[in-house]
Amino acid sequence: MFKKHLLLITILIFLSCNSKNDDNTEYPEFQIGVVADCQYCYCEPTAVRFYKESPDRLREAVGILNKQPLDFTVHLGDFIDKDFSSFDTITPIWKSLKSNKYHVLGNHDFSVADSLKHLVFEKMGIKDRYYSIVKNKWRFIVLDGNDLSVHGALTEAKKQQTDSLFNLLADKNMPNLESWNGGLSTEQLQWVDGELQQATANKERVGFYCHFPVLGISDHHNLWNYRQLLSIIDKYDCVKFYFNGHNHVGGYVEKDGVHFLNFKGMVNTKDTTSFATVVFRKDSLFVKGYGREIDRSLKIRQ
Numbered sequence: 001m002f003k004k005h006l007l008l009i010t011i012l013i014f015l016s017c018n019s020k021n022d023d024n025t026e027y028p029e030f031q032i033g034v035v036a037d038c039q040y041c042y043c044e045p046t047a048v049r050f051y052k053e054s055p056d057r058l059r060e061a062v063g064i065l066n067k068q069p070l071d072f073t074v075h076l077g078d079f080i081d082k083d084f085s086s087f088d089t090i091t092p093i094w095k096s097l098k099s100n101k102y103h104v105l106g107n108h109d110f111s112v113a114d115s116l117k118h119l120v121f122e123k124m125g126i127k128d129r130y131y132s133i134v135k136n137k138w139r140f141i142v143l144d145g146n147d148l149s150v151h152g153a154l155t156e157a158k159k160q161q162t163d164s165l166f167n168l169l170a171d172k173n174m175p176n177l178e179s180w181n182g183g184l185s186t187e188q189l190q191w192v193d194g195e196l197q198q199a200t201a202n203k204e205r206v207g208f209y210c211h212f213p214v215l216g217i218s219d220h221h222n223l224w225n226y227r228q229l230l231s232i233i234d235k236y237d238c239v240k241f242y243f244n245g246h247n248h249v250g251g252y253v254e255k256d257g258v259h260f261l262n263f264k265g266m267v268n269t270k271d272t273t274s275f276a277t278v279v280f281r282k283d284s285l286f287v288k289g290y291g292r293e294i295d296r297s298l299k300i301r302q
Contacts, residue, residue: 027205027282030136033065033073033099035275036245037265039108040090041081048248050270051081057266058093061275064290068277070099071135076245076263077106077145077211079124084112087123105129105144106211106245107180110151117154130188132195138207138280139199139238141192145212145223149182161185169224176222181212183224189232196236205300208233208242215242215260217251233258240300241285250293257301259285264292 040054065073075094080086094101103124110117121129129144146152148162165183184192199206214226223229233239234256241259248265264274273291287296 027137027280029279029281030071031069031277031279033061033068033070033097033275033277034076034243034263035061035073035266036076036263037078037106037248037267038075038090039078039081039106039265039267041083041086042089043081045270049081049265049267051267053270054267055090055093057269057273058090060273061266061290062093062097065275065277066096066098070277072100072102072133073097074102074140074142074209074243075104076209076243077104078108078245078265078267079103079106080111081108081267082111084116084119084123091123101125102133102142102209104142104209104211104245105146105152107146107149107151107182110146110149117152130191134204136280137204139195139202139204141195141206141208143184143192143208143210143229144188145184145210146182147185147188148224150179152182158185165224174224175219176226177224178220181221181224184229189225189228192229193232196232196238199238200236204238206236206239208239208244210242210244212246213242213244213251213260213262215253215255216247216262217249217253218247221247237301241298252296254298259298261287261296261298268292 038054038058041051043051045051103126109120131142133140148158148165153159153162169177196206212223213221214223214230239258243261245263247262248268250264251262253260266274269291274293275290276293277288279286283300285298289295
């Protein structure tokens with residue numbers, strides 16, 4: 001009897017030690033879907049954008065994503081190109097996703113009549129303009145790059161802050177100071193810093209989702225005050241990636257162990273599509289691209 005008890009105790013100790021040393025329990029493997037710039041409207045195509053094809057492109061993506069075991073799917077902004085009625089065509093397709101779904105606000109999502117802009121959030125199922133998602137020891141920070149912008153600043157206070165930021169940067173001859181870009185308010189930047197402090201305290205890894213890039217192959221699409229955001233990110237080792245859309249050609253930059261990945265725009269494809277799944281593992285992110293989006297293996301710094 002004593003030997004049986006001793007054997008049982010030994011097994012329990014062995015399992016306990018293995019559990020504590022098993023990093024997969026700390027950072028479990030999971031998978032998400034990523035779509036950027038569906039940008040639908042019932043509009044004639046341009047040389048590089050095929051607006052009327054977007055419903056079929058998104059429907060194809062949903063069909064593939066629904067066959068994957070996804071924790072959630074995120075759309076990185078510009079769900080529509082213009083016209084409030086565009087939401088009624090594209091939203092039912094998006095809602096047919098079986099996984100949880102999250103939207104990032106894009107500049108074109110506000111290309112509707114001024115009287116309807118305050119309804120955009122409800123139409124897209126967004127409760128807060130910027131927010132965080134905490135899952136599987138990760139904190140995903142969803143930014144609103146339209147917080148200060150020509151198109152998305154909806155209160156008088158935010159409009160005044162937009163003018164102040166634009167005027168402040170105007171003398172610096174910055175190529176990204178374009179009306180189709182936007183910036184983060186001081187309030188949002190302070191919130192980001194607080195989220196990163198919380199992630200550090202909780203030993204969480206952090207990934208950002210934003211419509212606008214902060215690093216990439218072209219500075220013309222960057223957030224107006226991207227340098228301020230980068231200065232905050234640089235202070236925290238917990239940050240592992242920054243995913244965005246907006247620049248439809250896509251791109252990738254690695255800086256100090258952080259992966260800045262610009263996903264290609266879905267609206268730019270006439271005969272194919274563009275979206276991805278991302279598998280999160282302890283030491284890597286594996287991007288599986290569909291259509292124009294390419295496969296990538298991104299090592300996570302420890």
